[in-house]
Amino acid sequence: xxxxxxxxxxxxxxxxxxxxxxxxxxxxxxxxxxxxxxxxxxxxxxxxxxxxxxxxxxxxxxxxxxxxxxxxxxxxxxxxxxxxxxxxxxxxxxxxxxxxxxxxxxxxxxxxxxxxxxxxxxxxxxxxxxxxxxxxxxxxxxxxxxxxxxxxxxxxxxxxxxxxxxxxxxxxxxxxxxxxxxxxxxxxxxxxxxxxxxxxxxxxxxxxxxxxxxxxxxxxxxxxxxxxxxxxxxxxxxxxxxxxxxxxxxxxxxxxxxxxxxxxxxxxxxxxxxxxxxxxxxxxxxxxxxxxxxxxxxxxxxxxxxxxxxxxxxxxxxxxxxxxxxxxxxxxxxxxxxxxxxxxxxxxxxxxxxxxxxxx
Amino acid sequence: xxxxxxxxxxxxxxxxxxxxxxxxxxxxxxxxxxxxxxxxxxxxxxxxxxxxxxxxxxxxxxxxxxxxxxxxxxxxxxxxxxxxxxxxxxxxxxxxxxxxxxxxxxxxxxxxxxxxxxxxxxxxxxxxxxxxxxxxxxxxxxxxxxxxxxxxxxxxxxxxxxxxxxxxxxxxxxxxxxxxxxxxxxxxxxxxxxxxxxxxxxxxxxxxxxxxxxxxxxxxxxxxxxxxxxxxxxxxxxxxxxxxxxxxxxxxxxxxxxxxxxxxxxxxxxxxxxxx
Numbered sequence: 001x002x003x004x005x006x007x008x009x010x011x012x013x014x015x016x017x018x019x020x021x022x023x024x025x026x027x028x029x030x031x032x033x034x035x036x037x038x039x040x041x042x043x044x045x046x047x048x049x050x051x052x053x054x055x056x057x058x059x060x061x062x063x064x065x066x067x068x069x070x071x072x073x074x075x076x077x078x079x080x081x082x083x084x085x086x087x088x089x090x091x092x093x094x095x096x097x098x099x100x101x102x103x104x105x106x107x108x109x110x111x112x113x114x115x116x117x118x119x120x121x122x123x124x125x126x127x128x129x130x131x132x133x134x135x136x137x138x139x140x141x142x143x144x145x146x147x148x149x150x151x152x153x154x155x156x157x158x159x160x161x162x163x164x165x166x167x168x169x170x171x172x173x174x175x176x177x178x179x180x181x182x183x184x185x186x187x188x189x190x191x192x193x194x195x196x197x198x199x200x201x202x203x204x205x206x207x208x209x210x211x212x213x214x215x216x217x218x219x220x221x222x223x224x225x226x227x228x229x230x231x232x233x234x235x236x237x238x239x240x241x242x243x244x245x246x247x248x249x250x251x252x253x254x255x256x257x258x259x260x261x262x263x264x265x266x267x268x269x270x271x272x273x274x275x276x277x278x279x280x281x282x283x284x285x286x287x288x289x290x291x292x293x294x295x296x297x298x299x300x301x302x303x304x305x306x307x308x309x310x311x312x313x314x315x316x317x318x319x320x321x322x323x324x325x326x327x328x329x330x331x332x333x334x335x336x337x338x339x340x341x342x343x344x345x346x347x348x349x350x351x352x353x354x355x356x357x358x359x360x
Numbered sequence: 361x362x363x364x365x366x367x368x369x370x371x372x373x374x375x376x377x378x379x380x381x382x383x384x385x386x387x388x389x390x391x392x393x394x395x396x397x398x399x400x401x402x403x404x405x406x407x408x409x410x411x412x413x414x415x416x417x418x419x420x421x422x423x424x425x426x427x428x429x430x431x432x433x434x435x436x437x438x439x440x441x442x443x444x445x446x447x448x449x450x451x452x453x454x455x456x457x458x459x460x461x462x463x464x465x466x467x468x469x470x471x472x473x474x475x476x477x478x479x480x481x482x483x484x485x486x487x488x489x490x491x492x493x494x495x496x497x498x499x500x501x502x503x504x505x506x507x508x509x510x511x512x513x514x515x516x517x518x519x520x521x522x523x524x525x526x527x528x529x530x531x532x533x534x535x536x537x538x539x540x541x542x543x544x545x546x547x548x549x550x551x552x553x554x555x556x557x558x559x560x561x562x563x564x565x566x567x568x569x570x571x572x573x574x575x576x577x578x579x580x581x582x583x584x585x586x587x588x589x590x591x592x593x594x595x596x597x598x599x600x601x602x603x604x605x606x607x608x609x610x611x612x613x614x615x616x617x618x619x620x621x622x623x624x625x626x627x628x629x630x631x632x633x634x635x636x
Contacts, residue, residue: 052533073535074536081527083525086531087549087550089550098535099536
């Protein structure tokens, strides 16, 4: 177990800078998830921690030892790859014990460690098989077993669940979290799936275009996003962004509707343009709310999602982004074309600067 | 048109196409077989006879009686075996290195060695081997066959290693393997089908090579293709024994290819890195 300290790390390929100075402190035993859209540099950052990519600037330290020039084999880390990367010519037992055999570990110790890991992951009956004889979920477990057997300082996961089907992904998510609670090994996990990040992480690092947008606990990011990117990225369905301006004690949308601010008016902001952010579940029916036409109703059983078009806004294709999403816990008889009146909960709404994207 | 009939016609059309495509190779082979089993009188007959009334098994026995055929067979085995073995020992790591370093320029340089016509460097090399006192041994032929076998092995292995997933080697790197351990314990075992292909092609090219043998071989160090050529005499061409000898020369390579083909197919399906 170990801490990982990333200090002002940069990565460039030629003149193209992929990671533009990133600093993260990872405590001993912490489960940290790097999340962001494709191409944000999260996988590259993970590979730099692993030693598979050279570091162009800054330092990476594992347990206070700078490892910039330490080859992967001497970093005492274990990595789980997206494609599992199981050695196809070795049995499951051999796959799991490969690292130990390279270190000339005693046979009895190898057997004990492999059996312990196989026990944790339920791989016992599969030890004699080859990777090609296993299903996707089983292979994923073997890849994790290979990491557990090592008993490394840090676990690194590179989008380990993206090759699995939806149901298995949810199951493996729980298993990985359980495994971490049991072993308490420092873990860095990369994913583009914010649900994975929300459900598993102790700490989430939201990355975008090679920089860190925000670091924080999952619910902290959800409740207090630092900017519009984080607000829009975390949470599904995504937060509604309504452009307009602040005036008096409220917010006026471009369509002319009034939205409440609950007295949280930023200073010196009369008439100032702003973006009103409200999560889909933070609307409620209100007689004095804004009128909106129901466009689509999507019942999922446990909840209902509704796409609404504010009547203040002109209908048309370019107004698609003005459409709002509303999530209700209860079932509804609303039909497309009906008009409902809804109001956001001002205590849970956010205001953003439309130019910088920062929260006001 | 009814459906079964249509299907039948489709199949027949396919069969005709396949026959047309393979006929040059196949007919050539069948004719060689026919020649090797006919007496001289039948071989010259017009219209040509495909299946003779009497089989001339004698053609096969004469090649083993008259010439030192077994010696030449042994020579061929040594030259091809040594040249292929050495090519694999050098070429597989070289192919791996070039593929991983993306050193495509050095790959081109190696290809140039293969493209240069053999005759352009045969004579200087002949003088060199004479000066070294190696003529009369199999060494000159083994060494010069490397010009054929090494590039083949390297090029096939470059192509193969470029397709093997990098993630496996990265996994081994993280698992604590050194460069050589990664090569020996991960890259090499996975590349087995590629190595088999390289081995077979190297054997075929080396086994059938004629030019190097005719220049460098003495009476005792002839390889099989040269020996077959020497069956053509000035007075007459005895087609029967010649065809029989050619068939015997082809046989080992043929058997090897057929035997190893299964290995190649089995190897291709064994990879399986991704799910599904």
